[in-house]
Amino acid sequence: MNTSTADSPGLPPVVTVSSVHKRYRLGExxxxxxRGVSLTIPAGTICAIVGPSGSGKSTLLNVIGLLDTPDSGTIRLEERDVASLNPTEAARVRRTRLGFIFQDFNLIPVLSAFENVELPLRVGQSAKAGRREWVMSLLDAVGLADHWSHxxxxxxxxxxxxxxxxxALVNRPGIVLADEPTANLDSATGHSILELMHRFNRELGTTFVFSTHDPAVEEMARSVVRLHDGVVAA
Ligand SMILES: Nc1ncnc2c1ncn2[C@@H]1O[C@H](COP(=O)(O)OP(=O)(O)OP(=O)(O)O)[C@@H](O)[C@H]1O
Ligand SMILES: [Mg+2]
Structure with missing residues (x-):
């Protein structure tokens, strides 16, 4: 078993992965x-998951994000064993405690920037009061207030x-998971995306866990988990 503990000692772990195994079968x-991944991510960290193609980065992010279930081992999010959640509770955790950012952005093409950001609030049927202001303040924070209708x-x-x-931030999640968020961007733009994560990490205390192939982006993380062939490299 390989164990990797991100830095920032003293903070409670927001993600704990213990001896997680995941096997895929495709025909034969x-x-x-x-293959037995263990790691701890303290609250308020920016953690990069790096490793060669096929090393298990997306699989690890998917099991942490409750998008896939491990074959064995345990995952704790904000100190709660996710195996104890029924499907409704898991969906609720996914919606309210986790935020997701994808390589190909995954925005809904027929909705405006404002409507895309607002959508998780509508799905969660959160109170309407203050919603518009909160969505606009987030668009302002990412520098797009005047593009809200695009x-x-x-x-x-x-x-x-x-x-x-x-x-990803609109429901004020504790953890944002991002699978290669900068892979489709030029390096300067990728850098600015990481800077935004740093800023929200400072201002909102959000923990960011992202995977990357880009050494320059990796350097901007506060802790790095290196995967190799399904295990955490020493
Ligand atoms: N749904 C699936 N069905 C079958 N095999 C899968 C599935 N998802 C991943 N795999 C296999 O599991 C291994 C790990 O894949 P994973 O996508 O986690 O790697 P990765 O580190 O994210 O790679 P990349 O850097 O290319 O995105 C690979 O061998 C991959 O082919
Ligand atoms: Mg991947």
Whole structure:
């Protein structure tokens, strides 16, 4: 078992992964994507998951984000064992405690920037009072207040990813998970996306866990988990 503990000692862990195994079967082929991964991410950290293609980064983010279930091992989010959650509770944790950012932005093309950011609030049927102001303040924070009415097709890749960051934060989650959020951006734009994560980390205390291939982006993380062939490298 390999254990990696991110820095920032003294803070309670927001994510604890213990001896997690995940095997995929594709016809005859069996892939052990995670082979006993253990790690702890303290609250308020910016953690990069790095490693070669196929090393298990996306699989790890998916099991942490309750998008997939491990075959064995345990995952605790904000000190709660996620195996104890029924499907409704898991959906609720996913919606309210987790935020997601994707490589290809995943915005809804027919909705404006404002509507994309607002959507998780509508889905969660949160109170209408103050909603508009909160969505606008997030768009302002990512530098897009005057683009609120633009649809994704009318925004650059970097702008779309900034909308996606605002959307990920709209329910005030404790943890934002991002699978290669800068992979489709040029390096300067990728850098600015990481700077935004740092700013929200400072101002809102949000923990960010992201995967990357980019050494320059990796350098901006406060802690790094290196995966190799489904295990955490020493
Ligand atoms: N749904 C799936 N079905 C079958 N095999 C899968 C599935 N998802 C991932 N795998 C396999 O599990 C292993 C780990 O994949 P994963 O996507 O987690 O790697 P990764 O580190 O994110 O790679 P990349 O850097 O290319 O995104 C790979 O061998 C992959 O082919
Ligand atoms: Mg991946």
């Amino acid at each position: 082929r069996v892939v052990d994507a995670l 649809r994704p097709g009318q925004l650059s890749g970097g702008q779309q990813q900034r909308v996606a960051i605002a959307r």
